[in-house]
Amino acid sequence: MLAYIVRRLFYAIPILIGVNLLTFLLFFVVNSPDDIARMQIGVKRATPEAIERWKVERGYDRPLFFNAEARGVQHLTDTIFFDKSLRMFAFDFGSADDGRDIGREIRDRMGPSLAIALPTFVLGLAAAIVFSLLLVFFRATYLDTWGVIACVVMMSISGMFYIIGGQWLVSKLWALVPISGYAPGLDAARFLVLPVLISVVAGMGASARWYRSIFLEEIARDYVRTARAKGLSELRVLFRHVLKNAMIPILTGVVVVIPLLFMGSLLVESFFAVPGLGSYTIDAIRAQDFAVVRSMVFIGSVLYIVGLILTDISYTLVDPRVRLG
Amino acid sequence: MDFQPVLLWTDLLLFVLLAVALLSAFHVRRSPPLREAWRKVGRRPSGMVSAVILLAFVVVGLLDSLHYRPQLPAAGDAQGGKVYSAEVLSVLDGLLEGLRLRTEKTYSAPFAATLYQKETVELPEGGQARMYPRLVHGAAHLEDPPAQTAGDIARRALPAAGGMALAVFAGFLLIAALVARARRSGFVPAAADVLRGRAVLAWRAALLTFAGLASVCALAVVLAPYYHVLGTDKVGQDVLYLALKSVRTALVIGTITTLVMLPFAVALGIAAGYLGGWVDDVVQYIYTVLSAVPSVLLIAASVLMMQVVIDTHPDWFATAAERSDARLLALCVILGITSWTGLCRLLRGETLKLRELDYVQAARAFGVGTPAILRRHILPNVMHIVLITLVMDFSGLVLAEAVLSYVGVGVDPSTISFGTMINMARAELAREPMVWWSLSAAFVFMFLLVLAANLFADVVRDAFDPRRG
Numbered sequence: 089m090l091a092y093i094v095r096r097l098f099y100a101i102p103i104l105i106g107v108n109l110l111t112f113l114l115f116f117v118v119n120s121p122d123d124i125a126r127m128q129i130g131v132k133r134a135t136p137e138a139i140e141r142w143k144v145e146r147g148y149d150r151p152l153f154f155n156a157e158a159r160g161v162q163h164l165t166d167t168i169f170f171d172k173s174l175r176m177f178a179f180d181f182g183s184a185d186d187g188r189d190i191g192r193e194i195r196d197r198m199g200p201s202l203a204i205a206l207p208t209f210v211l212g213l214a215a216a217i218v219f220s221l222l223l224v225f226f227r228a229t230y231l232d233t234w235g236v237i238a239c240v241v242m243m244s245i246s247g248m249f250y251i252i253g254g255q256w257l258v259s260k261l262w263a264l265v266p267i268s269g270y271a272p273g274l275d276a277a278r279f280l281v282l283p284v285l286i287s288v289v290a291g292m293g294a295s296a297r298w299y300r301s302i303f304l305e306e307i308a309r310d311y312v313r314t315a316r317a318k319g320l321s322e323l324r325v326l327f328r329h330v331l332k333n334a335m336i337p338i339l340t341g342v343v344v345v346i347p348l349l350f351m352g353s354l355l356v357e358s359f360f361a362v363p364g365l366g367s368y369t370i371d372a373i374r375a376q377d378f379a380v381v382r383s384m385v386f387i388g389s390v391l392y393i394v395g396l397i398l399t400d401i402s403y404t405l406v407d408p409r410v411r412l413g
Numbered sequence: 414m415d416f417q418p419v420l421l422w423t424d425l426l427l428f429v430l431l432a433v434a435l436l437s438a439f440h441v442r443r444s445p446p447l448r449e450a451w452r453k454v455g456r457r458p459s460g461m462v463s464a465v466i467l468l469a470f471v472v473v474g475l476l477d478s479l480h481y482r483p484q485l486p487a488a489g490d491a492q493g494g495k496v497y498s499a500e501v502l503s504v505l506d507g508l509l510e511g512l513r514l515r516t517e518k519t520y521s522a523p524f525a526a527t528l529y530q531k532e533t534v535e536l537p538e539g540g541q542a543r544m545y546p547r548l549v550h551g552a553a554h555l556e557d558p559p560a561q562t563a564g565d566i567a568r569r570a571l572p573a574a575g576g577m578a579l580a581v582f583a584g585f586l587l588i589a590a591l592v593a594r595a596r597r598s599g600f601v602p603a604a605a606d607v608l609r610g611r612a613v614l615a616w617r618a619a620l621l622t623f624a625g626l627a628s629v630c631a632l633a634v635v636l637a638p639y640y641h642v643l644g645t646d647k648v649g650q651d652v653l654y655l656a657l658k659s660v661r662t663a664l665v666i667g668t669i670t671t672l673v674m675l676p677f678a679v680a681l682g683i684a685a686g687y688l689g690g691w692v693d694d695v696v697q698y699i700y701t702v703l704s705a706v707p708s709v710l711l712i713a714a715s716v717l718m719m720q721v722v723i724d725t726h727p728d729w730f731a732t733a734a735e736r737s738d739a740r741l742l743a744l745c746v747i748l749g750i751t752s753w754t755g756l757c758r759l760l761r762g763e764t765l766k767l768r769e770l771d772y773v774q775a776a777r778a779f780g781v782g783t784p785a786i787l788r789r790h791i792l793p794n795v796m797h798i799v800l801i802t803l804v805m806d807f808s809g810l811v812l813a814e815a816v817l818s819y820v821g822v823g824v825d826p827s828t829i830s831f832g833t834m835i836n837m838a839r840a841e842l843a844r845e846p847m848v849w850w851s852l853s854a855a856f857v858f859m860f861l862l863v864l865a866a867n868l869f870a871d872v873v874r875d876a877f878d879p880r881r882g
Contacts, residue, residue, distance in 0.1 A: 103705055106702035107702055107705055114718050124721055252835075
C-alpha cells in the first residue's frame with residue numbers, strides 16, 4: 089500500500105507541472121506583465137515609469153524563462169518562471185499585493201474554512217443518504233414520486249437564493265443568529281449554524297437524487313433477494329446490505345472533494361463574511377490580485393490529486409476485494 | 414424607420430445552433446429509432462410541460478438575438494448620409510419599447526403609483542413637503558390610485574382573460590386536428606382523447622402549460638403599458654424588462670458553451686478511445702491537468718486574463734454592445750474549455766467499448782479506413798451521450814453564470830443577466846422597507862428556466878440512454 093501511494097505521488101508530478109505551466113501561460117504569456125501593470129495602475133495614469141516601478145515592486149521586471157544578464161545557475165533562477173511558478177512546488181507563494189505573505193495567510197484562514205466545510209460535509213452526506221434510503225424504502229409510492237420531485241425542485245434553485253433566503257428568514261425575520269460574521273474559538277458556533285444548515289439544504293437535492301439512483305440499481309441485485317429471503321426486515325436490508333454495497337460508487341464522487349474542503353465554499357464564506365480561504369479567493373479575484381489567485385490554483389490542484397489518491401485508498405476500506413499494488 | 418442590421422458573434426452562434434437543431438429534426442423524422450426515442454419524450458407529461466416552457470424562453474431569447482441599429486433622426490446639416498445610433502437594439506427591445514423607455518427615478522413596488530422612498534417635493538403653491546412622489550409612468554392614468562388600482566386592474570384583466578381563453582381554444586383545435594390527421598380518424602374522437610389525456614403524446618399537459626403561460630403573458634401585455642408589473646429597480650428600469658432580457662444571456666451561456674466545446678470533446682474523446690497509444694496518453698494527460706484545477710479558480714483566472722486582453726484593446730470593438738458580447742462569448746469559451754473534460758472522458762470510455770464490438774471489427778477486417786469507421790460506426794453510436802450531456806449541462810451552466818457574475822468574473826456588468834440582477838438586488842434586502850421585487854423576479858424566471866431544463870434533461874436521458882428502461 090505504501091509503495092502504491094508513493095508511486096501515485098510520482099504520477100502526480102507531471103500533472104502538477106502541467107498545472108503550473110498552464111497557470112504560467114495564463115498569467116504571464118497571454119498578457120505581458122506590461123499589460124497587467126497598465127490595467128492595475130489604470131490606463132490613463134500608466135506612464136512608462138509607473139509601469140516600470142510596478143513591475144520592479146513585484147519582481148515582474150525579469151525575463152520569462154532565460155536571463156541572459158545573470159551568471160551561472162542564475163541564468164535560469166533569476167527569471168519570472170522560476171521565481172513565480174517553480175517556487176510553488178516548495179509551497180513558497182511570495183506576497184500578495186497588500187504585502188502580506190500568502191502562505192501565512194492561507195494557514196491562518198484554513199481554520200474558519202474547515203469549521204464550515206467539515207460539518208457541512210458530514211451532515212450533508214448523512215442527511216442525503218438517509219433521505220435517499222427513505223425514498224428507496226417507499227419506492228414506487230407517492231412518497232417516492234413527490235420526494236424525487238422535491239429533489240428536482242431543490243436542485244433547480246440557485247445556491248445564492250438559499251443563502252439570501254436563509255439569511256433573511258432566520259437572521260432578519262426570526263433574529264435567531266447573527267446575519268454574518270465570525271469569532272474564533274467556541275464562540276464561532278453561533279455564527280456557523282446558519283451557513284452549515286444552508287449549505288446542507290442547498291446540496292441536498294442533487295446528492296439525494298443521485299444516491300437514490302445508485303441504491304435503486306443495487307436493490308435489484310441477487311444478494312438483496314437472498315437477504316429478504318432470510319427474513320431480514322426491509323430497513324435492515326437497506327441500511328446493512330444495500331448501503332454497504334453502494335458505498336463504492338458513492339465514495340468515488342465524495343472522497344475527491346474532502347481535501348478541497350480546505351478551500352472552503354466561495355459563496356457561503358463571502359455572504360457570511362467568514363475569514364476563510366473562499367472569501368480570500370473572492371476578494372483576490374475582485375481586487376485582481378493575481379499572485380493570490382495563482383497560489384490558490386496551485387493549492388487546489390494539489391488537493392485534488394490528494395483526493396484522487398484518498399479515493400483509491402478508501403476503496404480498500406469498504407471493499408475487501410480491492411487490493412492496491 | 415430605417416435600420417442597419419447588426420450580427421453579434423453570439424447571435425451568429427445561436428442561429429447556427431438553431432439551424433443545426435432544425436437539420437437534426439429533419440434527420441430524426443427519417444430515422445425510425447430516433448423518432449421513437451423522441452416520441453418517448455413526448456409521451457411523458459413532464460417532458461411536454463418542460464418543452465413548452467423551454468420553447469417560450471427560446472422564443473424570447475431568439476427575438477432578443479436579432480440585433481439592429483436604428484437610424485437617428487436626420488441632423489440639421491443633412492448631407493444625405495444616414496446616421497445610425499451607436500446603441501444596438503434587438504427586436505425584443507423594439508417590441509418592448511414602452512417598457513424599456515418608461516423609466517422612473519428609482520425603486521417602486523409592483524403596481525405602485527408612487528416611489529418607494531419619501532422625497533422633498535416643491536409644492537405648486539410654494540413651500541416644500543416630504544411625501545411619496547407620484548410615478549411618471551406607473552398608474553399615471555389614475556386620479557386616486559389607492560382606491561382605483563384594484564378596480565382598474567380587474568377591468569383590464571377581464572378582456573385579457575377572454576383573449577387567453579381564445580388562444581388556448583385555438584391551440585386545442587390545432588392539436589386535435591393534428592392528432593386526428595396523424596391517426597386518420599375523425600376530429601371529434603381525437604379531440605375527446607386529447608381532453609382525456611389519452612392521445613399518444615401528452616398533449617393535455619402541453620395544453621394546460623400553454624394555458625398557464627398564455628394567461629400570465631396576456632395579463633402582462635394588458636397591464637404593462639399602465640403599471641410597472643414587477644416594479645422598478647434602483648435606476649428606475651422596469652424589472653419585467655430586465656428579467657426578459659436576462660433570458661437571452663442565460664440561453665447563450667447554457668447552449669453556446671456546450672456548442673463551443675463539442676468539437677474538441679468529440680474529436681479528442683473518440684480519437685483517444687479508438688486510436689489508443691500515445692494519442693490516448695496525451696488526451697488523458699490534457700484532461701487530467703484541466704480537471705485538476707478547481708473549475709471556479711480556472712474560470713476566474715481565465716476570465717481575469719481575458720478582461721485584460723479586452724481592456725487593453727478597446728479598438729477591436731465598434732460599439733459597447735460588441736464589447737460586452739465579446740466578453741459573453743469569451744465567458745462561454747472559457748466555461749467550455751473547463752467543462753469539456755467530463756464529456757471527453759465519457760466518449761473515450763464508450764469508444765473503447767465500441768471498438769471491440771463485432772461490427773466494428775468486421776468493418777476493420779473488410780479494410781474500411783479509420784476515418785470511415787469513425788464516421789460511420791463510432792460517431793452515430795456515441796451521439797446519444799452528446800445529446801444527453803448537452804441537455805444535462807444546460808441548467809448547471811445557467812446556475813453557474815449567476816455565481817460567476819457574483820464573484821465578479823461573469824458577464825460584463827452592462828449585460829443584463831440573472832447574475833447581475835441578483836448581484837444588484839442583494840443589497841436591497843437590507844433596506845427598510847425591503848425591496849423584494851427584483852430579487853423575486855430574478856428568482857422566479859431563473860427557477861422556471863432551470864426547473865424546465867432539469868425536467869427535460871431527465872426525460873431525454875430516460876429516452877436515449879440504453880441502460881435506462
